[in-house]
Amino acid sequence: MRSRRRDTDSSRALRSFESQRRDSSLRVRIDRAGARQGGADRGPPSASVRSLDALFSPRSVAVLGVSRNPAKLGYKLLENVKAYGYGGRIYPVNPSGERILDLPSVTSVAALPEPVDLALVSLPASAVADAIVDLAARGAKAAVILSSGFGEVDANGREAQARLLKTARASGLRLVGPNCMGVYSAPARLNGTYFWDLPKRAGGISVVSQSGAYGGLIFRHLGGRGLGVARFVSIGNQADVDLTDILEFLAADADTTLIACFVEALRDGRRFLDVAARATASKPVVMLKGGRSDAGRRAAGSHTGSLAGAYAVYRAAFRRAGVVTADETEEFFDAIEALAATPRRPSAPAIAVITVSGGPSVVAADCAERAGLAVPALEDAVRSALRASLPPFAAVGNPVDLTPQVEPSRIGDAIKLVFDQASIAGAVAIDVGLDIPEFADALVAEAVRTSKPVVAFATDAPAVSERLRSGGIPVLAGPERAVRAWRALWLAGRGAATRSAQTVRPLAPDVTALLAGTRGALPYDVARRALEACGVKFVREAIVQRPADAVAAAETMGYPVVVKADAPGLVHKTEVGGVRLDLRDAAQVRAACDDLRNRAGAERFIVQQQLAPGLEFLIGARRDEVFGPVVVVGAGGVLTEALGDVGIAVAPVTPADIQELMAEGVRARLANGPRGLPRVDVNALAETAIGVSDLILSEPRIREIDLNPVIASTSGMIAVDAVVVLD
Amino acid sequence: MRSRRRDTDSSRALRSFESQRRDSSLRVRIDRAGARQGGADRGPPSASVRSLDALFSPRSVAVLGVSRNPAKLGYKLLENVKAYGYGGRIYPVNPSGERILDLPSVTSVAALPEPVDLALVSLPASAVADAIVDLAARGAKAAVILSSGFGEVDANGREAQARLLKTARASGLRLVGPNCMGVYSAPARLNGTYFWDLPKRAGGISVVSQSGAYGGLIFRHLGGRGLGVARFVSIGNQADVDLTDILEFLAADADTTLIACFVEALRDGRRFLDVAARATASKPVVMLKGGRSDAGRRAAGSHTGSLAGAYAVYRAAFRRAGVVTADETEEFFDAIEALAATPRRPSAPAIAVITVSGGPSVVAADCAERAGLAVPALEDAVRSALRASLPPFAAVGNPVDLTPQVEPSRIGDAIKLVFDQASIAGAVAIDVGLDIPEFADALVAEAVRTSKPVVAFATDAPAVSERLRSGGIPVLAGPERAVRAWRALWLAGRGAATRSAQTVRPLAPDVTALLAGTRGALPYDVARRALEACGVKFVREAIVQRPADAVAAAETMGYPVVVKADAPGLVHKTEVGGVRLDLRDAAQVRAACDDLRNRAGAERFIVQQQLAPGLEFLIGARRDEVFGPVVVVGAGGVLTEALGDVGIAVAPVTPADIQELMAEGVRARLANGPRGLPRVDVNALAETAIGVSDLILSEPRIREIDLNPVIASTSGMIAVDAVVVLD
Incomplete structure (x- = not known):
């Protein structure tokens, strides 16, 4: 059991940091799932990507689980496939053979007239296994299992899911789901989801969501903002195809210009890091991670059947891969909108806040500092020049408040002065209700001239909003939201950490020998030697068996000294009273050794020079x-x-x-x-x-x-x- | 100069916490302003409240600074007064005497046919002083000075502002502003602001904003949400009427059911605490504080001419007064909307997250824990009962995911089970795209039955949204936003801290004597005595003049001891090497004393028992x-x-x-x-x-x-x- 193992300080600190008092039953279940889901039996990436063509560009689609009852989800699914104008061949499968939605149905998978590229499976859970066997036998290339009732429920469900995977792997059939909402692909005019009113606007944003409902939310929100979706897939329990597979496909997909993901849990993190870093080299990737709190993990565990891990580690991984991490729903959508609206990326996390509306700029500046962005004070020369052309009550420190009374003809020069300050890497612009086109035009002109990105909050200023948008400046719905969207541009611009390949020191031969056959917590001297061989500096010390040797060692290195208990498996010395500080003579060292032996079970003694406080x-x-x-x-x-x-x-x-x-x-x-x-x-x-x-x-x-x-x-x-x- | 004074640790820690590297020139300016703005010369509150009737319910209004040029703000102001149907007498003032907007203008203030209740002053800054003299002479009751160019600009502006106040005080004329956007009062059908397209919906929300632009943003946002405004005032530089005055008026105002404030800086904090606590006893008060960061303060200082102080202290004060503090713009509006929609307040900060849409509930649960709300696990009996009536893949831990496949007739009983758990004080409900009326009806019914409040996030579910809203459940635009709005209900429900009046110990007579005539940092022994008299326990110690006495004291209390330097004005002993720890015999004590005298300028020695580590x-x-x-x-x-x-x-x-x-x-x-x-x-x-x-x-x-x-x-x-x- 994991709970009995000895934790090191780093793991404790992490847990303290994350407040991860995980439900142990969940943990046990997840560990099993993790073992089962190991990526070792997965095919090579390129084949994986090719096999997903059948998912996103199928030449033929079978829909399993249709009926003539419009209240059934299977009916809705078929209706969606037809309604979005899918141009390939569509085969409803229904034992009755009746016509459904003006299409003749096929009575069984075996009776399909061709090995379909894609099967959409909307059957009761109990009927899915046979259907997958049949699809594999009929040579289908990909199946999306929308049905619930598998790994997200219990051990039986996880076993059933494993059997699906086994069947599919044996024949090269790729599986999406189970427990998902389906697949959408604008280039194929395919809506293979349960969502019946998806916005049809074309665009380059592709979406991967582990949660179907959250995926629906993303899709609709993007539509509401006038942003078009290229591909969408809800990956559910990820029995076979996982988020990284889709990411790899989308990274290479010419129809995709930006990738947005809702993730609860990843599996093979190292493969994800490689794939995501390659993806972010060519297009922005934005992620929102669900399942960060105890309760969130409880829910995520329950509804996708996989572990939602430590958020801090996910953030570190996203940072490494150049992924933009959003912490909240609106920040996520705002980041997508901003990244889609402009290709400009800041060179530093430092903004000017430029406004004609005082108060909201104060709020924006407050938010910028909270969000880790600098709002550098303007230089004296810039302030003086601004003072000369703006109303006397204008603010010229940064935030720069031109004020409603500004002479419109002076706005351009004023904004140029701000953009010309080298420490300013871009701007957040704010306009509440003052529809002065010169304000928008100046911002657009400066963004173009300097390539410093601008994100705006504008409301009740229709001409300003329209000119900003058509000039490639995203306009968001609040001052804080504009600030965080600007930060997303900064995060995306940093990209993946492009490091010179680290030369990882191999183990020194003597360390290899020392470690051979060991397990659990290493004896201190072995741990020390292994770390010293990697360049870690340790305090001067001696490890001895007898109190008399401890005294001799102390005399050699000079008082004061520290004496610590050493014994196999003794990890947290302080907690068992195993550390004696500030020993100043032989008698104190001897007494400490006796006491450590009696009270802390010391078998050996570590005598260390006492360092000055640090x-x-x-x-x-x-x-x-x-x-x-x-x-x-x-x-x-x-x-x-x-x-x-x-x-x-x-x-x-x-x-x-x-x-x-x-x-x-x-x-x-x-x-x-x-x-x-x-x-x-x-x-x-x-x-x-x-x-x-x-x-x-x-x-x-x-x-x-x-x-x-x-x-x-x-x-x-x-x-x-x-x-x-x-x- | 303040920067030279010695800081104590608490002030340092506060500054570290707040990152307040304040601009010293701003600070000096503010200190002067603070001295000038002392509240001692203010009239009693009740008179203050009565005098504001002229502001919000004037029988006559004069508009100064009007012209026939529609591009001028003064024209717009008069047009607004007329357009909103103000029923009292309106007097445009213009030296030409011409008709403006179909009203005859009065050639001067002196020529006004009556002493007006309210004057709206939209003159150039240079003309304001004479106008206020004239208004005072003509017996006007209140003037709103919309003009900028006073305390927010420079020292001359602050002096000009002080003169306005002096003139007004002498005659009992109340001033709002300068540097503001005006006053609005629905009961009087008065729009005395520069905002020309304010929503006219009636309602009980009253708004006070220190920033005109932010005030406009509030007003429009509330209108956009279908919420009606009763009173609105932009208070600008607060030369006379300040936020607390308005708060006091609104607390007693029968037309006001909720008060929303955007504040940058308060003045008389103790009076604010009293007034706000009385206000929150009868209606919710929600505040957003701007000017929390360095840059935000820079801007706030510049555009309202007053100090925006330490946010942590403001939060503590708001907490004490029962005010709901919002940290961001949308949280602010969401809190207002939720508090206006339902009178229900939770008994504890603990929610159930109830959904038919998985992923967004995970995000909501994550946000709840970040926001300090518990999401208690459901009891086993409740889980079992839920399992029995919900689909097998439903989540029953909390979040509770009924799933799209839930049988609608079972929703009511399931939700009742959740509400019946004692540790659940309310719910956040989430619905993405599943328009199941039973879901809404059950939530409304349980909120009514148990009085446990519910806040919802619903999208693409029109029947659900409509039924929730008409059942008194606020519906917000994102899962995190619903969670934080629920928290606002919790914060409002806690109310002002109702403490038994503290019996503050009077100074002991000997302490009074010790403190008489002292200033700066007290000698340590005096400080200790004063604190001991208030019940603070100190370490055993002796304060002595000579090293020999230090040794004697150490021998009495037992080794090890600590010896510290004591000298007038010596505050941070550690930094000057004035503390010697762990002295174990007479020789060490003597040596330490000599050293402290030579190196740290000790005049006396504090000998203390060395405490065990703690x-x-x-x-x-x-x-x-x-x-x-x-x-x-x-x-x-x-x-x-x-x-x-x-x-x-x-x-x-x-x-x-x-x-x-x-x-x-x-x-x-x-x-x-x-x-x-x-x-x-x-x-x-x-x-x-x-x-x-x-x-x-x-x-x-x-x-x-x-x-x-x-x-x-x-x-x-x-x-x-x-x-x-x-x-």
Whole structure:
């Protein structure tokens, strides 16, 4: 059972951070599912992509589960296929052989006149297995199983789902679903979903949703904003085709210019990272992750039958792959709209807020700083020049409030002054009710001239809104929403982390020998040696068997010293009273050893030089069940869990990754050095993190590594304890 | 200069928390304004309220600054007054005496045929002063100065504004503005604003906005949602009438059922607290605060000429007064809509998420936990009962997903089961595209039966939306938005903090004597005595002049001891090397004393018993320039600023206040006790905080108090240092 295993500090800190008090029964179920769903038996990517042509561009479609009863979902499905003008051959399958919606039905799958490209399966769960057997036998290429009642219900459902997969794999039939809402493909004029009133506007946005209902919401919202959808698929339980498969198809799809995903859980995280990074190199990818809270996971687990994992790790992975992460529904749609409206991407996260309407610009500036965007003050020369041409009560600091009384002919020059400041990478423009075309025209002109992107909030200013939109400036429905949409442009522009390939140190031969045959928590000296071989610096110390040797070691290294208990499996020394600080003479060392033996079960003693007080950090790594090795950096020491301050990056990490992580949270303020303590050498911290990253990458059996604390001392980052846990 | 004063830890932590690197020139300007704007010369509240009748229910209105040129704002203003059907007497004032908009104009204020109730002033800034003199002389009751160019511009503007106030005060004329968008009053059918297309729907929502543009945004948004406005006023620079005056009027106004405010800066915070608490006792009050970031403050300072202060203090004040704080624009409108739609208020912050559409319910649950609402798991009996009546793939944990396949006749009983669970205080309902009337009817019925409020997100389900709305259930435009609107119901339902009046300890006579004539940072022993008299417990210690006495004291209390330097004005002892820990014998104490005298300028020595390691807290108070004494509780010790973890409550505080603060942030996790350290006695912590609260309340000259660290030891909360700063 997982709950009995010893946790390292990094995993505890992560849990504290995420408040993941997971339901253990869910966890057990998911672990089983994870084992079953391993990606090892999957075909090569290119074949995978080719096989999805049958899904999105089928030459023929069979619809299973139709009837003449318009109240039935199967009827609706067939009606949708017909109504959207699908040009291929359509075969309703119904044992009666009657005409349905003016089409003759085929009495069975076996009786289909050809091996169809795509079957849409809307049968009761109990009838699905036979249908898939028949479709496989008849040579169908792809089947979308819209029926519910499989992996999302219980163990029986998961077994039934596994049998479907087995049948399909044996014949090369690709499966979408079960438990989904179907597939839509504008280039094929195919609506193979249960949604009957989808907007038909053409466009380049493709949508993958793990939730059918959320997918419907996306589809309708995009339509409501005048944005056209190219492809849509609701992937449900992902028995076979998963989100990454679709992403790979869409990345190569000429009809797709932007990809939007609602994801609850990914499976093969490393493959996802590769595929997503390739996708974001050519088009924006925006994701919203559901199932982040306990309750959200409870629901996600229940309705798609898969684990919704730690959000912080997903965010780190999305960041690595250049995916734009949206935290909320409207932020998601706004990001899509902004990214679809303009190809411009900012060079830095720094905006000007430019307005003719004071108050909402204040709110926008507040939001920008919350969202991690700078709102740099304008330079004195710019302010003076603005003062000279604007009304005296105009604001010229940034936000720049031209005021309603601005002389329209002066707007162009004023906005040009702002855009010309080098530290301004773009603008959020705000207009409440003042329909001054010059305002819009100036923004459009400056965006074109400087390639600095603009996102606007405009209301009750129809000419301004229209001119902005036709000039490629997205217009959103609130000041905060405009700010966050601008941030999406910034996130998309950063792209995937393009790192020089990391040379991951191989294990030193002696370390390979030390690790051979070990499992569980390594003895401290082995853990230390393995980490030292990866460049991690440790405190001066000696590991001894007898109190007398401890005294001798202390005399050699000089007082004060720390003595710690060491014993197999002893991970959290502080909690069992296994650490004695500030020992100043031989008698104190001897007494401490006796006590550690009696009370903490010490078998050996670690005698360490006592470092001068310094800030304590946690540097660790763990093997995430979705994304594999991740590195964790945060505030350490006894307050690790209380602070719950951790930054996460997917391994291998670079110095730049660690510097980015160290610029956030409590650790950023710590790194700036509180009073009276040495300043933190972030480069040295990054070297330590890279060492940890190397070690977990070079030995696949390592589950977790934990350096806590690593002390920022005057002589660099010094580890004083280490835990390495192997499977 | 303020920047040279010594800061206490609480003020530093607050600044760290708020990232308030304020512009010093702004600060100086504001301090002057603050001095000028003191509330002492204001009339009694009831007179103040009565005088505002002339603003909202005038029998006659003069419009100054009109012309026959429709492009001028003055023309628009007069047109608006006429267009909305104002029934009183209207007097355009124009030196030409010509007819404007079919009304004869009066050539001067002096020539007005009566002392008007209300004058709307839309003149150039330079002409305003004479107009106010004339209006005062003619006996006008209230004037709204829409003109810009006063306190928001520069020192000259502030002086001009002060002169307006002086003129008005001398005659009893009330001023609104300058630099505002005017006044609207539905009961009087008066549109005295520059906004020409305001929705005319009648309703009970009254709006006060410091920003004219944001006010316009509110007005239009409410109209767009079908919500009617009773009164609206844009208060601009608040030269005379301020937000609290309007709030007081609206609290007593029978036409107003809900009050919405956009505020950038308040002045007399204590009066605001009283007035707002009285208002929230009878109707909901919702506020959005602008000017929270550096850039936002820069803009707010510039465009309304007043300081936008620390957001955390505003939040604490709003909480105390029972005001619903919204953090963003749409949250603000959503809160207004929800509070206007239903009088139901939850008894606890705990919801069920009930849906027929899976994915969006996951997102709603995620948002609920982020927003501080619980989503309690349903009890086993409830789950079993739901399982029996719902499709097998339904989710019954909470979120409850009935699924599209649910039998409509079973929806009522299922939803009843959820509402009957005692830990569920209401529901967020979600429906994407499934127009099942039974779903809406069941929600309405259960809300009525149990009085547990429901807020919904429904889209593409017109019958459901209509039935929900007509049943008093607000329907909002996104799952997260529905969740936050439900939280607004919870916040409104908590109301103002109704505390038994705190008996603030008067200063002990000896403390009064000690404080007489002091200023700046108190000597440590005086600070300690003052705090001990308020019940704060300190570490055992002695304050001595000579090293030999320090040794004697240490021998009496037992080793190890701490020795600290004491000297007038020495506040941050750690930073100057003024603290020596862990001294274990006479020689070490003597050496430490010598060193402290030489290096830290010690004049006396504080010898303290060294406490066993324990968690360190900061407990402090400061006199906020808006709200007066506030108490600050947070993580303490050397990491105070790095953690920036502070909770704030307006003094006087109760144990319940402190317990609420201690349930949030890093301090909450600290209070739960990290490994190896004593658990924190929150009651003892609250007693200490109340002591601090009492001291700052009982001596108005105290500017700041700082206990840092207060150590959570096995014998309670023990202060080991104290700073008290007097003006």
